[in-house]
Every structure is written in structure tokens, then in C-alpha cells.
Amino acid sequence: MDRAEIVHENFLRRVGAGDLPALSVLTAKQAGLDHAALLTLFRAQVISRQLDRVARRLQAEGQGFYTIGSSGHEGVAAVASALRPTDPAFLHYRDGAFQVARAQQVPGQDPIWDMLLSFTASVEDPISGGRHKVLGSKALSIPPQTSTIASHLPKAVGAAYSIGLMRRSPPPMPEYAPDAIAFCSFGDASMNHSTAQGALNCAGWTSWQGAPLPLLFLCEDNGIGISVKSPEGWVSAVLQSRPGLRYFSCNGFDPVETYATAREAADWVRHLRKPAILHMSCVRLYGHAGPDVEAAYRPMAEIEAGEAHDPLLYSAARLIAEGVATKTDILELYQSVFDETSSKGQEAVKRPKLSSAADVMTSIIPPKREVARVNGPDPDARAASFGPSDMRALEAPQPMNKLINLGLSDLMLHFPEIVMAGEDIGRKGGVYGITKGLQSRFGAHRMIDSLLDEQSILGLSLGLAQNGYIPMPEIQFLAYLHNAEDQLRGEAATLSFFSNGQFTNPMVLRIAGLGYQKGFGGHFHNDNSLAVLRDIPGIIIGCPSNGYDAVLMYREAIRLAREEARVVVMIEPIALYPMRDLQEAGDCGWMRSYPGPEARAPLGQVGITGTGTDLAIVTYGNGCYLSHQAMAELGEGVRVIDLRWIAPLAEEALLKAVEGCDRILIVDECRRTGGQAEALATLFGERLDVPVAREVAQDSFIATGPAYGVTMPSKASIVAAAERMLRR
Known part of the structure; x- marks a missing residue:
């Protein structure tokens, strides 16, 4: 027999023989559990256990697709019972018993059927629609998680912050309710991941400063991560050393002790609005997952010692000791739940599956949502907020940095749910002054000076977004995004996909980036690669080339987030922030005036300068500026097309924009490999019959000093490339 069947037989034998573990002196009554509640809690644990057993059988039959089970972690059912079903819960992947226990708190739920539909990848799975086996439920306030490395912890911190901000x-x-607390759980091995450490640090850092953060962490310590043991005493030492976090611990085998400690911890968090950690001991049964053969890396004596601490045995001992149920009652309940689960499993395999790419991809883009229309900022309020200097700036041409600043001010006046967060964006106004003055206008609660951790910045924003805010986080430099890209790929972009559009986290992410900063910072501050963003399904990427377009695009970005729940990433070309002149000093050729209140740049629209038909230059960002410089030498036969929106590519608008042109030159400041030019050349090659050439950056990092621009397109190289094409 495999280990699952051995654990099953051990349970039957030991309950039947009365060979049950010793319990603490704490009684259910003292913990606040009556007999009915204790029996309900045990039933949740048994359901979770039998779901694990049936899942393994379904996989063996080729009908089930997930066997990372919750066996040994059933103590989390007691934690769920100590919380409210409206408390948002971001769950560890072994928390099946938590979801079952919470489902018992909400009328109309059938956790056995719902989870079997998930195991069998049915389109009727109520959380993911058959896309993935994830714990999650809209009715139970459990967003689905995609990660096994605790990448959901940063957004749990954000959700807790959002609850504190609501008042x-x-x-x-x-x-969420104003008196809710956020809950998140993770394993002892995942605790060591930088994402978990960052979230724990961010929670403590926030609490240390007195900001409300009603958050309960649960570390489920089974002592091993796949095959690597947690060093003795390591987990408790790490968790207890966290400043700003209250530490609780419990024996997760005993449901009464776990419930009592979890309730104490939850009440502490709810009352004081401060974060806490509950450290729960448990055991991992059956190995890591179905195909995992524990005996290959663990001594059999160690495996059997763990199985002797089966939490269901402790719960059975409780029921008997408290006079809630007899041995016969317990075994009958155990068998009846298995019979029900097995029967429903055979029905679940017959339910329809996803069958086409279109079906799978339907939920990548969230459904549009109804939002109340709001009027623009009151003129008097605007004048009072802006002050005389900025009111005058609205009337005269300005460089991009000033126009973005004015545009963000208007948006924050217009939409009070916008919250910005980032390193140095508040008191300092950002490294380049883009957010200067906004904290004094809108307050530190809406202009958050974050700690220096990109994972925490994005996690904060994801949590805010799930509670109705429109976050506008800032990543200080494009190269720094790589520290946190999984918060976009693994969390932000997948939430709608894995929840079948039921959960969303709209946001507008601002990133200062791209190349051409003269002699500053090398590749850390001159990063000319967007490849990490371009391959994430569903996100929108914009890159303005001038201040006027930037304001219009930010208005559209907020509309997309607010009305369509989209994740929008705006790349602001640093080198163009202060740009005033185009051809010669003092010509002010790249300055723009502030646009009227109704104007915006819709997604799918491109910018066009010129009407020439000899050559179309297709570009964006700094390339647009350089191409406009080149136009003066190339003559009237050239037109410049500004992509504006890099993803999704506005294919039809682009094809229309180059219509009638004899040649196409793509100017891309990103690298030859992985840059936008690859997709553009493919589009034009597949749809048009005209010569296409690329003028792109080399596959190189950017140097510091005078050589900062030699690996990227320049005015001269664009002119040369255009003339080569025109001579053909």
C-alpha cells in the first residue's frame, strides 16, 4: 500500500482500538467551542482528508490533475473557525481544510463538489473555471493563489493596509468590511523565500510606524520543504525576531488548542489593528505530492513517526474525551464522508472540460465593471490645490516632467481612490521630481513613501486594488523591476485568469526607464529592455514620447484600470523628462501645452507626424524624439508613427498608419533580441508587401560615461538607415 492507505488504515485501527494521543488539559468549553462546533470542525478535517485520498485515486485513473494535498495540515480548520468568513484569506496551498471549514460557515456551499470540480479541471469549477487547481472562492473571500513560494504574502500585507486605510x-x-482582518498562510520552507521575508519585514516596518495593519500571518510548520528539513528551532527563532509583529504559537495537532490560540491572535489583531504571526506545528503526510516517494530521501522511522501524529487522531481523541462522539460515531462519519466524496468524484469526472484556446484565454482580460461617473475636479478646488505657480503652468508649454506632474495632480483630484506608493515619491517628490508637491496636496496616506523593496511596493498595490482602490505604484528605475517581476507575472496578471474574472487587481504601474541618460548609472539606470513585461499575458504597456501624450495616456490608463480592471504599466523615458529642444538649443521644439480636460489617448491609437509616403518610421519613446530630429534631414517624404501603446500592439491602427508608404523603418531603442522590433517586423512581414528594416539597440548592457549611447540608435544612425532604404 502507498502511504495514504497506510495512514488511512492506521486511523481506522487506532480509533477502533482507542489507541489515541494524549491531549492538553484545555477543554473545548474553556476554548469557546461547544459540542456542535467541535463536531463541525472535525467534519471539515475529515472532508479535507477524504478529498486528498480521492484526488490521488482520480489521478491514478487519469481523471484528476492535482495531488498536493492538505493531509497533516488539518489544524487550519480550527484557524478558519476562529475567523470571520468575510475576512479575506490568502491561503497556503495545503489549506484545503481551511476552505472546507469556512464553507461550513456560509450557507449554500458544497465544498466537496466544488473542490472535486477543481481537481478534475471542469469548466464548472466555481473558482478557476477549469484552468487550474487552486484553493479559492468568491463567496468565501478567498482569492485564488498561484504560487508555492509565498508570493501571495506581499499582497496580503497590501490588503491589510487597505483595510486600515478605509477609515x-x-x-x-x-x-472588505472596515473591521475585517486580512489572513495569510504559508509553510515553514516558504518562510525562507525572499518574498516571504520581504512581506514579514514590510508588515513589521509598517506597524512600527503606527500605521493600522490588521493582518494575521499563519506559518504552518511541518518541518520539511519537499526533501529539505527546517533546522531545529530555526522557524520559531526567525518569526519571534520580527520587530513590529506579535508572536503566537500553538500545537496544530490539537484542534482545541489551535482554535483557542487562533481566536486569541485574531481578536488581538482585530482590536489593536496590528499584525501578528501564529506559528502552528503540523505534519506533512503522504509526502510532497502524489508522485513523491518520501522513502527515497527520509528514513522510514521518521516517516512513521510523523504519521503517528495524524491530526485526525488528536481530533478523534478530543471528541471522545469531551463526550461529543463515540468511536463508532467517528468511524461512521469518516466512512460516510469518504463514500460521499468518492461518489461525487465519479460524477465530477463527467463534467465538461475546457476544449479550445479561446475558452482557456477568456478570463485573461477581466470583465468590464460598472463604475459611477464622476465629474472633473471642481475649478476652485483645483486652483486651491495647484496654487498660482501650477495654475500658470497649465497655460504655457512645458517639458514632459512637469506635464506628468500636473496630469497626476488632476487625476488624484478627480479620483480619490487613487493611492500612489514608491521609494522617495512623497517628501522628495521622486528622484526626478515627477511627484513633487503631491504629498503635501493629498496627504501621506495617498502618497506613500515606501520602504526600499519592489516586491512590497507591488504587493501593497495588489492588496489595495483588491479592496476597491486604484493604486499607482512607482518603480524607481526599470532595472529594479526584475527584483519583483513575479508580483506582476505570477500574481497581478493571473488573478483574473485563475478566478475566471471574479477577482481583479487593477493598477497603473509607473516605471522610470529606458536609455539615453548621459553618463549616469550604466545599466542600472539606463535599462533598455522591456522583454520581461512584453511576455506577460493581459497586461497593457504604454510609453509616451512627449508630455502631452503622457497626460492623455495616463487618463486612459486610469480609465482602463477603473472601468476595465486592467493592469497597466507605463514606462516613462527618463531622458525625455526635461527635454525642451528638438533641433537646436532654445527652439523649445519638444515642449507641449497641457491638454484640455476631455482629451485622452485611447488604447489602440497611434500618433502620426507627417504625410510622406516614401518611408514610414515606426517607433516609440526616445526613438520617437530621435526620429523627429532625423525628419529634418530626410525631407517631406517621411512620416513618423509613434506606437504609444506597446502591448497589446495596435495592429490595425499601425497597418492603416503605414498605408501607402513604400518602405518601413522600425526604430527600437530596446535590444535586437527581445525588443519590440521583432513583433513589428513580423506584423509587417505577414500583412504587407513592402521592404522592412530595423534600426535597433545592440544586444548589450549600457555603459557609463561618454559611451552611454553608442549601443543604441541615434539621429545619425536613423538618418543613415533611412537613406539606405530610400536608395534602394
Whole structure:
């Protein structure tokens, strides 16, 4: 027999023989559990266990697709019982018993059937629609998680922050109650991941400063991560050393002790609005997953010692000791749940599956949502907020940095649910002054000076977004995004996909980036690669080339986030922030005026300068500026097309924009490999019959000093490339 069957037989034998573990002196009554509640809790644990057993059988039959089970972690059912079903819960992947226990708190739920539909990848799976086996439920306030490395912890911190923020600045459509607490769970091995450490640090850092953060962490310590043991005492030492976090611990085998400690911890968090950690001991049964053969890396004596601490045995001992149920009652309940689960499993395999690419991809883009229309900023309020200097700036041409600043001010006046967060964006106004003055206008609660951790910045924003806010986080430099890209790929972009559009996290992410900063910072501050963003399904990427377009695009970005729940990434070309002149000093050829209140740049629209038909230059960002410089030498036969929106590519608009042109030159400041030019050349090659050439950056990092620009396109190289094409 495999280990699952051995654990099963051990349970039957030991309950039947009364060979049950010793319990603490704490009684259910003292913990606040009556007999009915204790029996309900045990039933949740048994359901979770039998789901694990049936999942393994379904996989063996080729009908099930997930066997990372919750066996040994059933103590989390007691934690769920100590919380409210409206408390948002971001769950560890072994928390099946938590979801079952919470489902028992909400009328109309059938956790056995729902989870079997997930195991069998049915389109009727109520959380993911058959796309993935994930714990999650809209009705139970459990967003689905995609990660096994605790990447959901940063957004749990954000969700807790959003609850604390509600009392001061409530969003128009909140998801959580003002007195809710956020809950998140993770394993002892995942605790060592930088994402978990960053989230614990961010929570403590926030609490240390007195900001409300009602968050309960649960570390489920089974002592091993796949095959690597946690060193003795390591987990408790790490968790207890965290400043700003209250530490609780419990024996996760005993449901009464776990419930009592979890309730104490939850009440502490809810009352004081401060974060806490509950450290729960447990055991991993059956190995890591179905195909895992534990005996290959663990001594059999160690495996059997763990199986002797089966939490269901402790719960059975509780039921008997408290006079809630007899041995016969327990075994009958255990068998009846298995019979029900097995029967429903055979029905679940017959339910329809996803069958086409279109079906799978339907939920990548969230559904549009109804939002209340709001009027623009009151003129008097605007004048009072902006002050005389900025009111005058609205009337005269300005460089991009100033126009973005004015545009962000207008948006924050217009939409009080916008919250910005980032390193140095508040008091300093950002490294380049883009957010200067906004904290004094809108307050530190809406202009958050974050700690220096990109994972925490994005996690904070994901949590805010799930509670009705429109976050606008800032990543200080494009190269720094790589520290946190999984918060976009693994969390932000997948939430709608894995929840079948039921959960969303709209946001507008601002990133200062791209090349051409003269002699500053090398590749850390001159990063000319967007490949990490371009391959993420569903996100929108914009890159303005001038201040006027930037304002229009930010208005559209906020509309997309607010009305369509989209994740939008805006890349701001640093080198163009202060740009005033185009051809010669003092010509002010790249300055723009502030646009009227109704104007915006819709997604799918491109910018066109010139009407020439000899050559179309297709570009964006700094390339657009350089191409406009080149136009003066190339003559009237050239037109410049500004992509504006890099993803998704506005294919039809681009094809229309180059219509009638004899040649196409793609100017891409990103690298030859992985740059936008690859997709553009493919589009034009597949759809048109005209010569296409690329003028792109080399596959190189950027140097510091005078050589900063030699690996990227320049005015001269664009002119040369255009003339080569025109001579053909």
C-alpha cells in the first residue's frame, strides 16, 4: 500500500482500538467551542482528508490533475473557525481544510463538489473555471493563489493596509468590511523565500510606524520543504525576531488548542489593528505530492513517526474525551464522508472540460465593471490645490516632467481612490521630481513613501486594488523591476485568469526607464529592455514620447484600470523628462501645452507626424524624439508613427498608419533580441508587401560615461538607415 492507505488504515485501527494521543488539559468549553462546533470542525478535517485520498485515486485513473494535498495540515480548520468568513484569506496551498471549514460557515456551499470540480479541471469549477487547481472562492473571500513560494504574502500585507486605510479614505466600492482582518498562510520552507521575508519585514516596518495593519500571518510548520528539513528551532527563532509583529504559537495537532490560540491572535489583531504571526506545528503526510516517494530521501522511522501524529487522531481523541462522539460515531462519519466524496468524484469526472484556446484565454482580460461617473475636479478646488505657480503652468508649454506632474495632480483630484506608493515619491517628490508637491496636496496616506523593496511596493498595490482602490505604484528605475517581476507575472496578471474574472487587481504601474541618460548609472539606470513585461499575458504597456501624450495616456490608463480592471504599466523615458529642444538649443521644439480636460489617448491609437509616403518610421519613446530630429534631414517624404501603446500592439491602427508608404523603418531603442522590433517586423512581414528594416539597440548592457549611447540608435544612425532604404 502507498502511504495514504497506510495512514488511512492506521486511523481506522487506532480509533477502533482507542489507541489515541494524549491531549492538553484545555477543554473545548474553556476554548469557546461547544459540542456542535467541535463536531463541525472535525467534519471539515475529515472532508479535507477524504478529498486528498480521492484526488490521488482520480489521478491514478487519469481523471484528476492535482495531488498536493492538505493531509497533516488539518489544524487550519480550527484557524478558519476562529475567523470571520468575510475576512479575506490568502491561503497556503495545503489549506484545503481551511476552505472546507469556512464553507461550513456560509450557507449554500458544497465544498466537496466544488473542490472535486477543481481537481478534475471542469469548466464548472466555481473558482478557476477549469484552468487550474487552486484553493479559492468568491463567496468565501478567498482569492485564488498561484504560487508555492509565498508570493501571495506581499499582497496580503497590501490588503491589510487597505483595510486600515478605509477609515480615513474609503474606496467607492470596497470589498472588505472596515473591521475585517486580512489572513495569510504559508509553510515553514516558504518562510525562507525572499518574498516571504520581504512581506514579514514590510508588515513589521509598517506597524512600527503606527500605521493600522490588521493582518494575521499563519506559518504552518511541518518541518520539511519537499526533501529539505527546517533546522531545529530555526522557524520559531526567525518569526519571534520580527520587530513590529506579535508572536503566537500553538500545537496544530490539537484542534482545541489551535482554535483557542487562533481566536486569541485574531481578536488581538482585530482590536489593536496590528499584525501578528501564529506559528502552528503540523505534519506533512503522504509526502510532497502524489508522485513523491518520501522513502527515497527520509528514513522510514521518521516517516512513521510523523504519521503517528495524524491530526485526525488528536481530533478523534478530543471528541471522545469531551463526550461529543463515540468511536463508532467517528468511524461512521469518516466512512460516510469518504463514500460521499468518492461518489461525487465519479460524477465530477463527467463534467465538461475546457476544449479550445479561446475558452482557456477568456478570463485573461477581466470583465468590464460598472463604475459611477464622476465629474472633473471642481475649478476652485483645483486652483486651491495647484496654487498660482501650477495654475500658470497649465497655460504655457512645458517639458514632459512637469506635464506628468500636473496630469497626476488632476487625476488624484478627480479620483480619490487613487493611492500612489514608491521609494522617495512623497517628501522628495521622486528622484526626478515627477511627484513633487503631491504629498503635501493629498496627504501621506495617498502618497506613500515606501520602504526600499519592489516586491512590497507591488504587493501593497495588489492588496489595495483588491479592496476597491486604484493604486499607482512607482518603480524607481526599470532595472529594479526584475527584483519583483513575479508580483506582476505570477500574481497581478493571473488573478483574473485563475478566478475566471471574479477577482481583479487593477493598477497603473509607473516605471522610470529606458536609455539615453548621459553618463549616469550604466545599466542600472539606463535599462533598455522591456522583454520581461512584453511576455506577460493581459497586461497593457504604454510609453509616451512627449508630455502631452503622457497626460492623455495616463487618463486612459486610469480609465482602463477603473472601468476595465486592467493592469497597466507605463514606462516613462527618463531622458525625455526635461527635454525642451528638438533641433537646436532654445527652439523649445519638444515642449507641449497641457491638454484640455476631455482629451485622452485611447488604447489602440497611434500618433502620426507627417504625410510622406516614401518611408514610414515606426517607433516609440526616445526613438520617437530621435526620429523627429532625423525628419529634418530626410525631407517631406517621411512620416513618423509613434506606437504609444506597446502591448497589446495596435495592429490595425499601425497597418492603416503605414498605408501607402513604400518602405518601413522600425526604430527600437530596446535590444535586437527581445525588443519590440521583432513583433513589428513580423506584423509587417505577414500583412504587407513592402521592404522592412530595423534600426535597433545592440544586444548589450549600457555603459557609463561618454559611451552611454553608442549601443543604441541615434539621429545619425536613423538618418543613415533611412537613406539606405530610400536608395534602394
